[in-house]
Amino acid sequence: MELEMRQVRNILIVRIEGEMDMLRADQIREDIDKKLDNSEIRNLILNLEKVTFIDSSGLGMILGRYKKLNSKNGRMYIAGARPQVEKILYFSGINKLITMYRNEQDVINLQGR
Template sequence: MYLKFDKKENILIITLSGELDHNSAEEVRVKIDDRIDRDNIEKAVMDFSGVTFMDSSGIGAVIGRYKKLSNKGGRLCVAEPSKNVNRIFELAGLYKVIKNYNTVDEAVRCI
């Protein structure tokens, strides 16, 4: 799993590439939490365009970041999930609490 961080104004954009599974979820959690804490982030967009596979550990990583930001009064959304990842989000019911956007730019404008 590869992570890339960008900031647009006060919004952290996290671009994920590869598989978000039990092998990578802990590293993803640690790196994102570190960046959120270090830069005092309250709004974040997770770009899933490069994620090829996600399992329940990945769901846990996303929910954990959502809770972390929500506890600070912030927000998290996802953008550009692949067909397979989108299906996992739908089945898990994540879209009931986390907004999904077609593009990162749309997410940045709306968050």
């Protein structure tokens, strides 16, 4: 399963592929935290376009990154969630904390203003 990370200005963009369950959530958490802890990046876009499944372990990973960035006055965004993933994000209430966008470019454009 791929995890692609790139940086645009002060935004870390993470593209996740596949299923976000307990196994994957731990790996993703480690990779993102390593990047965030070793840089001045304060903003994170999670691109979920290629995520086909999410459970409470995946949701917990997202919430944890939100709390981490929030404590540093950073912002977090979710982009491109498919309907079946979006449904679970709404069920969890994460959408009340983290703004969801259609795609990552929308967030980058918004940040550039």
